[in-house]
Amino acid sequence: MNTLRSRFLQHVGQTSPSPMMVEVERAEGVFFYSPDGKRYYDLIAGVTVNNIGHANPAVVEAVQRQAAEYMHVMVYGEMVERPQVEYATKITSLLPEGLDSVYFLNSGSEAIEGALKLAKRYTGRTELISCRNAYHGSTHGSLAVMGSEEYKNAFRPLMPDTRLIEYNDFGDLELITSRTAAVLVEPVQSESGVHPPQPGYLEALRKRCDETGALLIFDEIQTAFGRVGGLFATLKYGVTPDIVCLAKAFGGGMPLGGFVSSKEIMDTLTVNPTLGHITTFGGHPVCCAAGLAALNYTLEHDLAERAEPIGALYESIVGKHPAVKEIRRAGLLIAVELGSSERMFKMMEELTKRGILTDWFLFCDTAFRISPPLTITEEQVCDSARIILEALDALA
Ligand SMILES: Cc1ncc(COP(=O)(O)O)c(C=O)c1O
CATH class of the missing domain: 3.40.640.10 (Type I PLP-dependent aspartate aminotransferase-like (Major domain))
Structure with a gap:
């Protein structure tokens, strides 16, 4: 079928053996929206590009x-x-x-x-x-x-x-x-x-x-x-x-x-x-x-000053889950260590299903990242952290 996804794989040069394949229709603040109406929290921020949120x-x-x-x-x-x-x-x-x-x-x-x-x-x-x-x-x-x-x-x-x-x-x-x-x-x-x-x-x-x-x-x-x-x-x-x-x-x-x-x-x-x-x-x-x-x-908007307390809030919620081996963090650049790449890739799947986009690290595929736009509100942190905990539960 000549879908946008199939043409993406056919005509847009590929280097990832397993691209995320989420189709983006619109991005605003801390969210992506796909054409099927699904909303995703963006916990990658384009790998620390979109610090002030999408479409600011x-x-x-x-x-x-x-x-x-x-x-x-x-x-x-x-x-x-x-x-x-x-x-x-x-x-x-x-x-x-x-x-x-x-x-x-x-x-x-x-x-x-x-x-x-x-x-x-x-x-x-x-x-x-x-x-x-x-x-x-x-x-x-x-x-x-x-x-x-x-x-x-x-x-x-x-x-x-x-x-x-x-x-x-x-x-x-x-x-x-x-x-x-x-x-x-x-x-x-x-x-x-x-x-x-x-x-x-x-x-x-x-x-x-x-x-x-x-x-x-x-x-x-x-x-x-x-x-x-x-x-x-x-x-x-x-x-x-x-x-x-x-x-x-x-x-x-x-x-x-x-x-x-x-x-x-x-x-x-x-x-x-x-x-x-x-x-x-x-x-x-x-x-x-x-x-x-x-x-x-x-x-x-004092975003640099917000990064530390917002990062600490994520750490305090997500770090308590028994499946999390370690949290490594500087401000709002966070690695959640799961101790195995199999669990990490399963976690990415679970999160995508639940409307959260995250990623692994080039030299560390046992941890996933939390690095949303620095504009994320405390309410959005608590909501996305709750979804992360649910996905961690599903790993067991
Ligand atoms: C720390 C660091 N340095 C350099 C680069 C290269 O930047 P670019 O992809 O814009 O060439 C990256 C990209 O991920 C990076 O994370």
């Missing part, structure tokens, strides 16, 4: 206004485009001092690529260090620093001179040396199934980078814009990197990525060679207008 009127209005004024006008960095300038000014006013120059791109992978190039260019070194079980994207460079051999092996040769360390392992910091251009780390490791930093770990990492002259790069692609309970993880944990990578919620639901550094470091991309990084669509005016509107909404 503030973003819809900004997109419509900017689209009517102008869309693409010229490759990045030549014309003075108000949405880029306003967004860069706002973001840098909220980040720690020294992070004052934003290079806009389209996605997280591109933000990582740009940050790695900048670190090599600034330090004149080549070695890039990242962590086991870290996900930084799927392009060749970001894949080269991914923390999983399984995902890398089929695509070798990749970028040389990379090395993995164990996240949260203080001993491994010795592997950072005067050969190292940069250490790339997620301040809260996400796709490993949510692992917040051990007390003192990010400080020790900062210290080791300072001792060796390596740049410290934070991948805040999942953690920023209030998700972990602090507008940025760098603010929450009080450790300032040399470069921050942003994407996902950065565009308020539109595709936008970027890396932020000091003007001194950033400016090295303008010489030897000039145009050290080029993008056509990066910093698209409509995406920047959407991102700025989303950030303003986040600030006006």
Whole structure:
């Protein structure tokens, strides 16, 4: 039959062996609606993209206004485009001092690529260090620093001179040396199934980078814009990197990525060679207008401050169920550990039946995620947590 679903499988390139296959007709707030009238709680938020909820009127209005004024006008960095300038000014006013120059791109992978190039260019070194079980994207460079051999092996040769360390392992910091251009780390490791930093770990990492002259790069692609309970993880944990990578919620639901550094470091991309990084669509005016509107909404509604109590409320309800082995959490980025992948996949099925969409983690298929829009109300938390408890009961 020539249904939308069959054409999805036939004509839309596939990489997942078991796509969710929920047809979306409309999305609003914390809900998806399918054409059969079924409503789903969205506990994924597009993998921490939709922090301010779906179809937020503030973003819809900004997109419509900017689209009517102008869309693409010229490759990045030549014309003075108000949405880029306003967004860069706002973001840098909220980040720690020294992070004052934003290079806009389209996605997280591109933000990582740009940050790695900048670190090599600034330090004149080549070695890039990242962590086991870290996900930084799927392009060749970001894949080269991914923390999983399984995902890398089929695509070798990749970028040389990379090395993995164990996240949260203080001993491994010795592997950072005067050969190292940069250490790339997620301040809260996400796709490993949510692992917040051990007390003192990010400080020790900062210290080791300072001792060796390596740049410290934070991948805040999942953690920023209030998700972990602090507008940025760098603010929450009080450790300032040399470069921050942003994407996902950065565009308020539109595709936008970027890396932020000091003007001194950033400016090295303008010489030897000039145009050290080029993008056509990066910093698209409509995406920047959407991102700025989303950030303003986040600030006006104190969403970063809400993430911690809302996350704690989920933990207090769901964590009590005997089938739950552990809850790992940073703000409203939550992994519910079930201890077996069989149980986790059964749980996803049970939840979908009951009108909740959740997902597993790329490097941890024994836990499912709870990361709804930060706008979710307490009533909606209690209601969705009740459904989760029912689904957990059905696992027995
Ligand atoms: C922590 C992290 N870094 C980088 C990326 C890559 O971002 P994108 O898919 O926009 O290229 C992702 C995407 O899931 C991510 O979670």
